[in-house]
Amino acid sequence: xxxxxxxxxxxxxxxxxxxxxxxxxxxxxxxxxxxxxxxxxxxxxxxxxxxxxxxxxxxxxxxxxxxxxxxxxxxxxxxxxxxxxxxxxxxxxxxxxxxxxxxxxxxxxxxxxxxxxxxxxxxxxxxxxxxxxxxxxxxxxxxxxxxxxxxxxxxxxxxxxxxxxxxxxxxxxxxxxxxxxxxxxxxxxxxxxxxxxxxxxxxxxxxxxxxxxxxxxxxxxxxxxxxxxxxxxxxxxxxxxxxxxxxxxxxxxxxxxxxxxxxxxxx
Amino acid sequence: xxxxxxxxxxxxxxxxxxxxxxxxxxxxxxxxxxxxxxxxxxxxxxxxxxxxxxxxxxxxxxxxxxxxxxxxxxxxxxxxxxxxxxxxxxxxxxxxxxxxxxxxxxxxxxxxxxxxxxxxxxxxxxxxxxxxxxxxxxxxxxxxxxxxxxxxxxxxxxxxxxxxxxxxxxxxxxxxxxxxxxxxxxxxxxxxxxxxxxxxxxxxxxxxxxxxxxxxxxxxxxxxxxxxxxxxxxxxxxxxxxxxxxxxxxxxxxxxxxxxxxxxxxxxxxxx
Numbered sequence: 001x002x003x004x005x006x007x008x009x010x011x012x013x014x015x016x017x018x019x020x021x022x023x024x025x026x027x028x029x030x031x032x033x034x035x036x037x038x039x040x041x042x043x044x045x046x047x048x049x050x051x052x053x054x055x056x057x058x059x060x061x062x063x064x065x066x067x068x069x070x071x072x073x074x075x076x077x078x079x080x081x082x083x084x085x086x087x088x089x090x091x092x093x094x095x096x097x098x099x100x101x102x103x104x105x106x107x108x109x110x111x112x113x114x115x116x117x118x119x120x121x122x123x124x125x126x127x128x129x130x131x132x133x134x135x136x137x138x139x140x141x142x143x144x145x146x147x148x149x150x151x152x153x154x155x156x157x158x159x160x161x162x163x164x165x166x167x168x169x170x171x172x173x174x175x176x177x178x179x180x181x182x183x184x185x186x187x188x189x190x191x192x193x194x195x196x197x198x199x200x201x202x203x204x205x206x207x208x209x210x211x212x213x214x215x216x217x218x219x220x221x222x223x224x225x226x227x228x229x230x231x232x233x234x235x236x237x238x239x240x241x242x243x244x245x246x247x248x249x250x251x252x253x254x255x256x257x258x259x260x261x262x263x264x265x266x267x
Numbered sequence: 268x269x270x271x272x273x274x275x276x277x278x279x280x281x282x283x284x285x286x287x288x289x290x291x292x293x294x295x296x297x298x299x300x301x302x303x304x305x306x307x308x309x310x311x312x313x314x315x316x317x318x319x320x321x322x323x324x325x326x327x328x329x330x331x332x333x334x335x336x337x338x339x340x341x342x343x344x345x346x347x348x349x350x351x352x353x354x355x356x357x358x359x360x361x362x363x364x365x366x367x368x369x370x371x372x373x374x375x376x377x378x379x380x381x382x383x384x385x386x387x388x389x390x391x392x393x394x395x396x397x398x399x400x401x402x403x404x405x406x407x408x409x410x411x412x413x414x415x416x417x418x419x420x421x422x423x424x425x426x427x428x429x430x431x432x433x434x435x436x437x438x439x440x441x442x443x444x445x446x447x448x449x450x451x452x453x454x455x456x457x458x459x460x461x462x463x464x465x466x467x468x469x470x471x472x473x474x475x476x477x478x479x480x481x482x483x484x485x486x487x488x489x490x491x492x493x494x495x496x497x498x499x500x501x502x503x504x505x506x507x508x509x510x511x512x513x514x515x516x517x518x519x520x521x522x523x524x525x526x527x528x529x530x531x532x533x534x535x536x537x538x539x
Contacts, residue, residue, distance in 0.1 A: 031532065036532075061535065062532070065532070065534075068370050069369075070370060071529055071530075071532050071534070071535065072526070072529045086529070090372065090374070093370065094372040097370075098370055100366065102535050103364065103365070105362075105367070106288070106292065106364050107362060108291075108295045109288070109292065113291045117288040117291070118284075118367070120280055120281070120283065121281055121285075121368075121372060121373050122372060123278070123280060123281070147295070163367070
């Protein structure tokens, strides 16, 4: 049996974890000569919160965009809620949602109008009730009839989160969910995400630069650098492996190329 | 909580949701509403007075009363129809909302259908007052064209949608740097579609190009109706056949450009 035969007979990540919320299998994305994502594989069990860490240009946003079907991979496979993306996206897009700094909600529409439009797009039943529920949960009542463009950054983030939760998604993809928020609002958003995950057994994948956020929220961390997975484990195991007490120190070790030294020191 | 028919077929509810989105936007912005009325009114007044002046000084135009102002109104249906489609699309690009829509269960065909409905709504807001102005100021009643007007309108609106679909795909693929195409592409059609003069005026080789454009058939048909009082069914059927091919081709191009945008990552950037 040749190496190629062995590779093709090896089970894929999706085959090894058939009930996973997300499986990414040898995913590659090339932009001309740049390898934005370079042969990564992982599988996220349902009900987990996973943090995707990495510096600017590490490939986090591209990875999330490929999982959502907004970017087509050069090679490799993505499976979401047991459906192949993007081929079977119609079967899963209504069961997932996302929030990203790369998109905005229409500025001239009020918060209620925005949530009404997205609620209808996601075919949410009892929409008025769901909007009232989100307004209470996310404290939107004071500005629900104000245009989105007239809100503060913190209020906009809460509205974007309300849009991301409008369909009670089984899978939530978040790209920098607390970027540009004050510590109080950021903490409040994290608490809400934790509660949502527990109450709905939802799977959350979040890309973040905020190490404290990842330590607090995530039961698993995937560290990316230059499009590749540098490490993948629980926050505690990763910190122990690098002999560090915070993920921020681990992040700096990875970003500054002190990976081997740190790992050896830990041994 | 989620409708089980979410991923089956075309959803009228999702199309309705998008129309509601554009309706909210239109109603929240008086400059947007004013702009719909302003240019058509300006057009009809300018060209209407020109027609009056020419009619007083030339026998042909006296005989062919209405061809100029009729052409202006029909041209505006074509041009404003495409703008109505494309501006609704551009609103999503300007608002950086395309990613939200592409990640939602909204299908490309539903998105395009909602843009078509919006182009009709925007057209009605702009064109109906324009036709009333033409009636009261210049005694030109476009509705007196009767049933042929429906054939003219349908053919022009089909062409405007095809152009709208194609340029929307270009903007999706190339970002807002390609926005100027939205405003200018239709003007490339203007001289060849023979809006204000018959096809026979063109050099022979350009006449072939002109007859490949569906609006040419409509404007020739309008002149035949106003000058010779003849409704040319053959011209309308020719335009319809070309429009059917154009719609299919533009939709295929849109899907190809969308796929290219996904390959290129431009749905995330969206800007220049």
